[in-house]
Amino acid sequence: MTAALRLDGVSFSYGVVQVLADVSLVLAPGERVALLGRNGAGKSTLVRLVTGLARPAAGTVWVGDWDTRDHSPDVLARRVGSVFQHADQQLFARTLEDDVAFGPRALGFERSDVAGRVARALDALELGAQAREHPYDLPPALRKLAALAGALALEPALLVLDEPTAGLDRALRARVTRALLERAGRAGAGGGGAALLVITHDLTFAAELLDRALVLDRGRLACDESLAGLLGAAARLETLGLLRPPVAELSTALDLPGRPIRAADAARVLARVAGGRADP
Amino acid sequence: MTRLILERVTFRYPATEAPALEDVSLEVKGGEVVALVGSVGAGASTLLLVAGDLAPRVVGGRLEGRVSFDGDGPRAIVLPTPWTQLSGMAFTVWDEVAFGPANLGLPRDEISRQVDQAVVRLDLEALTSRDPTTLSGGELQRVIVAGILAMRPALLLLDEPTAELDPVGARTLWKLVRTLAGEGTAIVVATSELDALPAITDRVVWLERGRVAATGPAALLASDALVVANMGTTVAAVWRAAGLPAPYPLTVAHAAQRWERR
Amino acid sequence: MGGLATAVVALALTLTPGASPGSTNTVTAVSPGSRPGLVVFRTALLTAAPFWLFLLLLHDLPTTIAIGLRVTTMVASFVWVVGALPPPRLVEAMVAAGWSASVAYVFAATLAAAPVLRARARRIADAQRCRGLSARGGLAHRLRALWALALPLILSSLHEVDERALALETRRLVPGARRTSLSPPPDRGAERLARWGLVAACAAALGWRLR
Numbered sequence: 001m002t003a004a005l006r007l008d009g010v011s012f013s014y015g016v017v018q019v020l021a022d023v024s025l026v027l028a029p030g031e032r033v034a035l036l037g038r039n040g041a042g043k044s045t046l047v048r049l050v051t052g053l054a055r056p057a058a059g060t061v062w063v064g065d066w067d068t069r070d071h072s073p074d075v076l077a078r079r080v081g082s083v084f085q086h087a088d089q090q091l092f093a094r095t096l097e098d099d100v101a102f103g104p105r106a107l108g109f110e111r112s113d114v115a116g117r118v119a120r121a122l123d124a125l126e127l128g129a130q131a132r133e134h135p136y137d138l139p140p141a142l143r144k145l146a147a148l149a150g151a152l153a154l155e156p157a158l159l160v161l162d163e164p165t166a167g168l169d170r171a172l173r174a175r176v177t178r179a180l181l182e183r184a185g186r187a188g189a190g191g192g193g194a195a196l197l198v199i200t201h202d203l204t205f206a207a208e209l210l211d212r213a214l215v216l217d218r219g220r221l222a223c224d225e226s227l228a229g230l231l232g233a234a235a236r237l238e239t240l241g242l243l244r245p246p247v248a249e250l251s252t253a254l255d256l257p258g259r260p261i262r263a264a265d266a267a268r269v270l271a272r273v274a275g276g277r278a279d280p
Numbered sequence: 281m282t283r284l285i286l287e288r289v290t291f292r293y294p295a296t297e298a299p300a301l302e303d304v305s306l307e308v309k310g311g312e313v314v315a316l317v318g319s320v321g322a323g324a325s326t327l328l329l330v331a332g333d334l335a336p337r338v339v340g341g342r343l344e345g346r347v348s349f350d351g352d353g354p355r356a357i358v359l360p361t362p363w364t365q366l367s368g369m370a371f372t373v374w375d376e377v378a379f380g381p382a383n384l385g386l387p388r389d390e391i392s393r394q395v396d397q398a399v400v401r402l403d404l405e406a407l408t409s410r411d412p413t414t415l416s417g418g419e420l421q422r423v424i425v426a427g428i429l430a431m432r433p434a435l436l437l438l439d440e441p442t443a444e445l446d447p448v449g450a451r452t453l454w455k456l457v458r459t460l461a462g463e464g465t466a467i468v469v470a471t472s473e474l475d476a477l478p479a480i481t482d483r484v485v486w487l488e489r490g491r492v493a494a495t496g497p498a499a500l501l502a503s504d505a506l507v508v509a510n511m512g513t514t515v516a517a518v519w520r521a522a523g524l525p526a527p528y529p530l531t532v533a534h535a536a537q538r539w540e541r542r
Numbered sequence: 543m544g545g546l547a548t549a550v551v552a553l554a555l556t557l558t559p560g561a562s563p564g565s566t567n568t569v570t571a572v573s574p575g576s577r578p579g580l581v582v583f584r585t586a587l588l589t590a591a592p593f594w595l596f597l598l599l600l601h602d603l604p605t606t607i608a609i610g611l612r613v614t615t616m617v618a619s620f621v622w623v624v625g626a627l628p629p630p631r632l633v634e635a636m637v638a639a640g641w642s643a644s645v646a647y648v649f650a651a652t653l654a655a656a657p658v659l660r661a662r663a664r665r666i667a668d669a670q671r672c673r674g675l676s677a678r679g680g681l682a683h684r685l686r687a688l689w690a691l692a693l694p695l696i697l698s699s700l701h702e703v704d705e706r707a708l709a710l711e712t713r714r715l716v717p718g719a720r721r722t723s724l725s726p727p728p729d730r731g732a733e734r735l736a737r738w739g740l741v742a743a744c745a746a747a748l749g750w751r752l753r
């Protein structure tokens with residue numbers, strides 16, 4: 001089975017400053033992966049490479065079996081849906097509905113197919129009530145959701161999302177988590193659901209949605225392991241600019257069996273442990 | 281003495297009937313950190329604009345009630361969209377940070393001092409000669425905050441100031457907020473990063489649909505009402521979801537204590 | 543003859559590199575706003591080229607050369623100003639000369655508008671391509687892509703104006719503000735003399751013309 005995304009020894013520079021150095025990684029279809037790292041580590045640059053907006057100086061970026069050098073971004077859009085860090089720059093149309101339809105229309109899908117994709121994307125993010133509003137009239141947090149809906153409507157095999165929850169409240173973050181879990185889990189035409197590559201500084205959100213962690217450190221891939229494992233290693237996290245999120249911290253502090261990192265898991269374990277002993 | 285007072289403020293944006301803020305009263309003194317929490321659209325951003333004298337003066341709209349401010353320094357706001365806040369008039373990060381203080385007409389060596397201090401406080405030393413338009417998201421957000429701090433505001437208003445910062449950078453900023461309060465600055469912050477609040481805030485104001493639904497110390501973030509509304513700390517939320525009885529612990533440290541004494 | 547002389551002067555000026563940015567504590571940063579003289583020179587010539595074509599269609603050769611040189615001079619000096627004068631330096635210079643910061647900002651923002659718009663257009667086009675809009679193909683196709691770009695370009699600019707206004711206001715870019723000039727561009731005696739000389743030359747030329 002071909003990987004959803006593969007980077008082979010990829011390097012990239014802005015002028016003389018190298019920001020990505022010899023990065024190699026593979027995402028299997030349906031995999032849910034966090035791309036972490038401190039400010040300026042090169043995460044957004046990697047998004048530009050995956051979407052085809054920038055070309056690697058060395059190495060190859062494979063989206064499925066396409067080399068990004070052989071295909072322009074508008075062709076790659078059939079396989080990659082992306083949300084940029086500053087999603088405002090991604091909204092074009094006069095209503096949210098129209099905006100979400102932009103991608104499917106540009107890719108030339110049938111009218112009824114477009115309508116279906118738009119409805120599914122808006123449903124997944126519970127944006128139905130805002131469908132006829134102007135995207136710029138929405139508060140910044142909802143504009144971010146609008147851009148995400150636009151990417152979902154492409155129904156791609158790979159979603160690359162740059163900080164999809166920055167500035168969102170907890171209820172909206174939960175909405176995003178639900179929508180993406182559904183997309184990653186759904187059996188699509190190709191068999192598996194969409195692979196997710198999610199850039200985030202919000203490790204609480206990451207723990208709810210993602211399984212595997214890639215950490216960039218000054219342009220190099222510093223680690224590639226299970227997210228739960230990484231969140232357990234507090235000292236190492238801090239050298240990478242990261243901190244243990246509250247749930248993982250709580251699991252350690254209370255010595256919860258299995259060291260859960262998701263809120264619901266922690267609550268379940270906590271209830272069991274507390275019920276087994278005297279009421280705390 | 282720095283003091284911001286909002287008295288029964290109701291505010292409507294231009295061409296809207298429904299108020300974005302309704303009957304809000306709030307007092308913030310120098311040295312205090314007040315946190316505004318609430319879901320998207322609850323009015324926290326609007327409240328900051330009113331407190332910063334931007335609404336209705338620049339935004340338009342209608343204000344009822346009274347807003348008064350006293351302080352030996354300007355009031356300044358960090359908006360939630362860093363990419364619209366660059367002056368567009370600076371070649372370098374250093375000049376960008378100096379934009380505000382220069383407009384205030386401060387003497388040149390004073391500007392230099394303030395800018396250098398803000399640069400150090402936000403960990404921007406390595407970026408001072410960079411072109412501000414090519415920064416990464418988090419780098420840019422730190423430059424914007426530095427540009428505001430360099431103006432030495434008496435009232436500092438922060439709208440989601442850590443949205444794009446890495447976790448260590450966010451922790452640095454939250455510590456800095458406490459430091460600034462220690463220096464006498466009055467601070468109002470709207471954030472969705474609720475778990476950071478117990479360590480920094482004197483008071484929490486919970487806004488719902490433009491109204492103040494509750495006010496109290498940081499412990500409010502562990503109260504049943506806020507936890508149910510998804511506005512409590514993560515630890516409190518986990519505690520409640522586990523079916524353990526109230527009062528819920530506010531932080532991991534509280535939870536550990538409670539667990540020990542069990 | 544006079545036309546030729548002014549053209550030579552203007553083109554020579556065009557070739558000189560733009561003002562160096564040197565700010566209070568950065569010494570060697572290369573300014574992103576100022577471009578090397580040669581690039582500006584080429585742009586200036588290219589901008590003027592179409593005029594020559596039309597002149598040649600309408601006039602005989604000597605007239606074409608006479609008017610063409612003048613047009614080239616005008617266009618070249620304008621392009622030179624826009625290309626070689628970094629807006630932030632203009633603000634500094636105007637503030638140092640006693641103008642209010644907000645007036646200087648309006649001037650500079652006008653000069654900076656083109657590159658800002660270009661950057662925004664590129665960002666929007668990038669985002670549209672990532673959602674499947676192809677900019678290749680026949681003329682009709684390209685026109686459609688252009689239209690798809692134009693509307694969001696205008697709308698998003700207008701929208702951002704509101705947010706930028708808030709940001710500038712909070713950083714005290716307000717009417718009447720007395721801005722401190724951070725590193726006023728050096729204004730040497732010779733330069734001042736040259737400026738007055740040019741004003742005098744203009745007056746003289748005008749007088750000579752109206753005689």
Ligand SMILES: Nc1ncnc2c1ncn2[C@@H]1O[C@H](COP(=O)(O)OP(=O)(O)OP(=O)(O)O)[C@@H](O)[C@H]1O
Pocket residue numbers: 014017019037038039040041042043044045046085414415416417418419444446
């Ligand atoms: N056009 C550019 N010219 C020069 N340097 C650039 C340019 N764009 C980005 N950089 C630099 O490259 C580095 C990587 O940038 P990138 O945007 O990929 O970081 P990031 O990991 O996304 O950071 P953040 O978490 O802050 O968004 C940063 O140090 C940034 O300043």
Ligand SMILES: [Mg+2]
Pocket residue numbers: 043044045085162416417418
């Ligand atoms: Mg980034």
